[in-house]
Amino acid sequence: MALSEPTMPGASRVMGEPDPTGRFGRFGGRFVPETLVPACAELERAFRTAWADPGFRGELDHLGRTYAGRPSLLYEASRLSEELGLRLLLKREDLNHTGSHKINNVLGQALLAKRMGKSHVIAETGAGQHGVASATAAALLGLECTVYMGEVDMARQALNVFRMRLLGARVVPALSGSRTLKDAVNEAMRAWVADVERSHYLLGSVMGPHPYPWMVREFHRVIGDEAREQCREMTGGDPDVVVACVGGGSNAAGIFAGFAELPDVRLIGVEPAGGAAASRGIPGVVHGSVSFLLQDEFGQVQEAHSVSAGLDYPGVGPEHSHLADTGRAEYHPVTDAQVLDAFGLLARTEGIIPALECAHALSWIVQERESLRGQTVIMNLSGRGDKDVAQVQEILEAGGIGGVS
Amino acid sequence: MIDLEAHLRAARSAGRKLLVPYVSGGLDDEWVDLVRAFADAGADAIEVGIPFSDPVMDGPTIQEASVVALGRGTTPTSVLHDLRGVADETGVPIVVMTYYNLAYRAGDVRFAQQLAEAGVSGAILPDLPLEEVGPWAEAADRAGVASVLLAAPTAPDERLPCICARSRGFVYAVSLLGVTGERTELAATATVMAERLKAVTDLPVLVGVGISNAAQAVEACAVADGVIMASVLMRMRLEGTSVTDLGAYVASVRRALDEG
Ligand SMILES: Cc1ncc(COP(=O)(O)O)c(C=O)c1O
Numbered sequence: 001m002a003l004s005e006p007t008m009p010g011a012s013r014v015m016g017e018p019d020p021t022g023r024f025g026r027f028g029g030r031f032v033p034e035t036l037v038p039a040c041a042e043l044e045r046a047f048r049t050a051w052a053d054p055g056f057r058g059e060l061d062h063l064g065r066t067y068a069g070r071p072s073l074l075y076e077a078s079r080l081s082e083e084l085g086l087r088l089l090l091k092r093e094d095l096n097h098t099g100s101h102k103i104n105n106v107l108g109q110a111l112l113a114k115r116m117g118k119s120h121v122i123a124e125t126g127a128g129q130h131g132v133a134s135a136t137a138a139a140l141l142g143l144e145c146t147v148y149m150g151e152v153d154m155a156r157q158a159l160n161v162f163r164m165r166l167l168g169a170r171v172v173p174a175l176s177g178s179r180t181l182k183d184a185v186n187e188a189m190r191a192w193v194a195d196v197e198r199s200h201y202l203l204g205s206v207m208g209p210h211p212y213p214w215m216v217r218e219f220h221r222v223i224g225d226e227a228r229e230q231c232r233e234m235t236g237g238d239p240d241v242v243v244a245c246v247g248g249g250s251n252a253a254g255i256f257a258g259f260a261e262l263p264d265v266r267l268i269g270v271e272p273a274g275g276a277a278a279s280r281g282i283p284g285v286v287h288g289s290v291s292f293l294l295q296d297e298f299g300q301v302q303e304a305h306s307v308s309a310g311l312d313y314p315g316v317g318p319e320h321s322h323l324a325d326t327g328r329a330e331y332h333p334v335t336d337a338q339v340l341d342a343f344g345l346l347a348r349t350e351g352i353i354p355a356l357e358c359a360h361a362l363s364w365i366v367q368e369r370e371s372l373r374g375q376t377v378i379m380n381l382s383g384r385g386d387k388d389v390a391q392v393q394e395i396l397e398a399g400g401i402g403g404v405s
Numbered sequence: 406m407i408d409l410e411a412h413l414r415a416a417r418s419a420g421r422k423l424l425v426p427y428v429s430g431g432l433d434d435e436w437v438d439l440v441r442a443f444a445d446a447g448a449d450a451i452e453v454g455i456p457f458s459d460p461v462m463d464g465p466t467i468q469e470a471s472v473v474a475l476g477r478g479t480t481p482t483s484v485l486h487d488l489r490g491v492a493d494e495t496g497v498p499i500v501v502m503t504y505y506n507l508a509y510r511a512g513d514v515r516f517a518q519q520l521a522e523a524g525v526s527g528a529i530l531p532d533l534p535l536e537e538v539g540p541w542a543e544a545a546d547r548a549g550v551a552s553v554l555l556a557a558p559t560a561p562d563e564r565l566p567c568i569c570a571r572s573r574g575f576v577y578a579v580s581l582l583g584v585t586g587e588r589t590e591l592a593a594t595a596t597v598m599a600e601r602l603k604a605v606t607d608l609p610v611l612v613g614v615g616i617s618n619a620a621q622a623v624e625a626c627a628v629a630d631g632v633i634m635a636s637v638l639m640r641m642r643l644e645g646t647s648v649t650d651l652g653a654y655v656a657s658v659r660r661a662l663d664e665g
Contacts, residue, residue, distance in 0.1 A: 021536065029537055031505060033462050034568075035557035035582060037534045176468045182459065189461045194583040196559060285506045285532070286459055298480050299510030300458040 014328060015217070015253075015260040015319070022210020025325055027318035028289045030209040032189075039196045044211040046116045051218060056111065060219075063107050067140065068097045070104075070222065074230035074378070080349040084369045087376040089239065090352070091227045091255060093383065100355065100383030101223060101251040102133035106202060108219035110137035113200035120144040120195070121202040124188040126153055126181035126247075127309035127387060128160025129355075130204030135169035137202075145169040148187040150180040153309060160387065178303045181313050185287050205248025206317035209288030213317050217253040224258020227378055240375035241266040244382065245360040246278060246331065247310050249317035251382035256329060267329035269320060270364040272339070275304030277316040278324050278331035284315075291318040307336040307401070308356035308388075337401040338363040343385065343392060355383030356392070407498040409450065409526040409551040409574035413609045413631075416449050422662040423575075423611060423631025424622070426638055426655050427452040427502070429470035430487070431479025435648050437487050442652030444495035447659035452529065452633060455484050455503035462531040464586025466636040469643060481507050481516075485523035498526035500553060500574065505533045505541070513541045517548035527551035527574040535568055542571060555579050556602055558594045569606035578602050578612045578629065586636050587617040591624045599629035619661035626662055634658065 022028045022044075030040055050056040064070035073092040081088045093101040106123075113121055121143050125131030131147040138145035147164055151173040154161050164171050173179075174187040192201040206213045206220075224242075231239055242259050244252035246269040259265040271279055281292030286301050294302040294314040304314045323329035339356060342363035347353045354362065361379050365372065385392075395401060413423055426443045428436055430453045443451050456471035456479055463471070481503070492499045501520060508516040508530065520528060528550055533541060535554065545552040551574030556565055558579065569576050578599050581592035595612050602610045612625040613633030622632045634655075641651055 030534070031532050031537055032534060033531050033557070034534045034555045035559050035579060037536070037557075038559045038561065038564075176465075176472070177458065186459050186461050190464070190584045193462070196582060283509075285509050287461075290509075293506075295506070295510065297510075298482070299506040299508075300475065301506070 013261065015257045018210060018214050022214070024319045024322035027291050027321040028210060028213060030288065031285050031290070032209045032288050033193055035193045036196060036209070040209050040211070042116070046112055047211050047215045050112055050115060056115070060108055060111055064104070064222065068103045068107060069095060071226045072096055074227055074234060076234065077350050080346065083349060084366065086369060086372045086374060088365065089231060089234070089376065089378045090381045091223060091378060092381055093223060093251065094354065094381050098133045098136050099386065100129050100133070101220060101254060102130050102204065103136070104222055104254065105204065105216050105219045105250060106133040106137040109200065109202045110141045110143060113143060113202065114141055116200065118198060118200040120146065120199040122188050122191050122199050123147045123202045124181065124184040124204060125149050126184065126312055128153070128157040128164065129310055129383060129387070131169070131171070132160055132163050132167070134202050135164040135167035138169065139167045146191065147171050148174050148184045148191065150174045150178070150184050152179040153181065153184070156309065180303070181309070182301065182303070189287070205250040206253045206319060207248045207287055207289065207291070207315060213289065213319050216250050217257055217319060220250050220254025221257040223251065223254035223380065224256060227255060228258040231378060235376055238262050238265055239378045241268060241372065241377045243268045243270060243361045243365055243377060244380035245311060245357045246271050246316060246320060247313050247357060249320045251380050253317060253319060255380040256323070260328065267323065268364060269329055269331040270360045271331055271333050272304070272306035272308060272311045272360060273333040273335045274306045275311055275313055276333035277314060278320050279333050281316065283321070286315060289318045291321045292316055292324070307339060307395070308360065310355070310357040311360065332364055334360050334363045334367070338367065340392065340395065340401060342366055352381070353385035353389065354381055355385050356388045358382040406521060406524050406549060407492055407526050409498045409500065410608070412498050413449060413575055417609055417630050421449070422626040423449040423609060424659055424662055425450045425452055425611060425631060425633040427454060427633065427635030429454040429456060429467065429474050429639055430484035431456060431474040431477060432470055432642065437491060438648045439642070439651060440491055440499070441495055442648050443655050444497040446652045446655035448497055448655065449631065450498045450500055452500050452502050452635065453484065453488065455481050455501055455507060457504040457507060460504060462584050464584045464636060466587070466640045466643070467585050470639045473643070481511070485519055485525070488523045488525065490524060492524045492526065499524070500527035500529060501525050502529040502531070505530045508541055513544035517544040517550050520550045521548040525550060527553050529553045529555070529577060531555055535571060538571060546573070553577055556598065558582055558598055562601070565601060566605045569602065569608055572608060575609040575611050576602055576606060577633070578610055580612050580614045580616065580625070583614065585614050587640065588615040591621040595625050596628040599625065603628065619658045622658055623661050623665065
């Protein structure tokens with residue numbers, strides 16, 4: 001693979017390729033119905049070949065620059081930095097086309113789907129961000145697109161459902177279980193089992209069976225690679241800390257990948273307290289891999305609860321479990337009330353309304369500001385908050401969460 | 406515990422087509438009676454589902470049955486507790502069907518032992534493909550529980566002998582591209598799969614997923630050694646069909662298979 005990052009001699013790469021079974025340490029693997037095994041193997045071969053092919057890399061890079069708006073800015077948040085007593089740099093993935101980091105992955109996978117001769121992509125979505133991004137990439141590249149979305153989420157995010165339909169996608173409600181993101185993933189996997197020959201499953205995070213956790217991280221690696229170079233240019237050195245929110249973990253994996261082999265850079269993943277798989281989960285197997293998972297004593301998967309639909313997931317990508325296991329990254333939970341405070345703080349001090357997801361990352365920085373005093377902190381601002389404004393208004397007008405307003 | 410493979414081979418040698426009906430464990434107060442009724446109706450083995458929160462190989466009917474069972478507080482422990490002694494009493498082996506996380510959470514060795522202690526003869530874990538089955542299959546072998554593997558239409562020819570070599574009890578031929586649920590017709594891939602498997606193994610080959618009535622069962626058994634029937638039975642049960650009537654329905658499938 002043509003990668004430009006420094007490699008630590010002798011050591012196996014941190015955030016390099018998983019082992020041949022798709023494992024990062026004891027996490028990962030390919031736990032799928034037998035029907036899907038050949039499709040996963042085919043996808044792995046296709047990705048490996050494409051990722052080593054300068055033609056494919058060039059095409060993806062071109063789309064990134066001419067369509068998605070890459071490179072995204074690294075912005076020095078001076079007023080907020082002053083207030084917090086540290087140097088805060090925001091990686092502005094919110095300025096990408098479709099308003100979040102998700103576009104990096106969907107462009108990569110949609111190009112790959114075309115290369116594999118697939119005519120149809122299947123996607124799952126929670127809040128609708130990955131669904132909208134998938135529908136966008138499908139429209140751009142002339143692919144058919146079906147998005148599975150929990151019935152509860154379809155009601156909560158009606159506008160995104162309409163957006164996906166405007167973009168030409170079919171949106172199908174997931175009617176089982178909690179009727180949220182985890183059930184949308186189940187439905188998408190079932191649909192893939194039934195239509196595997198024509199369809200590519202365009203999974204939205206660094207989860208699922210091998211090669212998804214690896215492939216999706218590689219498609220997001222551009223976030224970290226850009227941020228590292230931008231930071232060196234801006235500050236003359238590397239940051240002390242890199243912080244990102246973690247749902248499945250794709251935006252975090254993307255930015256961590258640019259810094260994982262710089263041992264002095266702390267990597268921090270921030271999870272919702274009601275869905276803190278990496279900080280509080282127990283190893284389990286669901287949706288294709290072994291990873292930390294919220295589950296009961298018998299192995300039944302529990303439902304996550306978060307103010308942010310994009311983080312409302314009981315699992316986490318297997319590589320994050322490994323990074324947590326080895327101590328290379330730390331994972332911390334924050335509460336909904338703390339997140340709402342951070343959401344308002346960024347809006348007031350910098351004129352940026354963040355997605356509720358990345359307001360989690362900021363919330364941790366705010367709480368840790370004493371220990372971070374004087375340090376350079378890069379935060380992945382993974383998406384813009386337009387989608388969340390109505391929900392936040394509703395919460396604040398109802399008196400906030402736990403008395404916070 | 407009844408030896409699943411020996412039991413099925415003996416029935417096949419006697420010229421019988423194998424019938425394996427399914428019951429969702431913990432579905433209602435009478436679910437064990439349903440297992441007994443299916444045994445009386447001429448089942449060669451009975452598949453018992455242990456409900457899981459995220460059943461990705463299952464369509465709407467089994468999903469609903471799982472939700473109902475979980476809602477009643479059903480756990481792996483309660484299903485296995487209820488099953489204790491049932492296979493010995495009926496003489497018909499029981500094969501559980503569930504998802505791997507329940508075994509992973511308990512620990513492969515402990516879960517296999519729990520099945521053995523309940524008198525369960527085999528287990529089907531549809532999210533555990535050949536490449537990942539090793540630790541579980543070894544634990545199951547050691548506990549004397551048959552680890553049944555699935556073979557799907559997407560498998561290239563060279564994969565099938567590997568699946569059959571690692572499968573115990575029988576090999577489960579997935580009839581079509583899709584998840585469990587009733588279909589109006591038997592998929593063309595059903596007999597193709599059975600043929601492809603019969604060409605590479607002497608294990609009993611049972612076709613499952615989508616077998617929806619006696620006619621389809623007979624059609625599949627033109628090539629296969631037997632069939633697994635699930636969604637049709639659970640749909641009827643969820644609609645309120647009594648244990649007696651559902652037993653009679655399975656007996657009618659039995660007769661159809663016997664008459665060919
Ligand atoms: C803006 C934004 N950030 C983060 C996430 C969480 O996903 P991940 O953890 O894969 O980055 C989402 C998911 O919808 C999102 O929309």
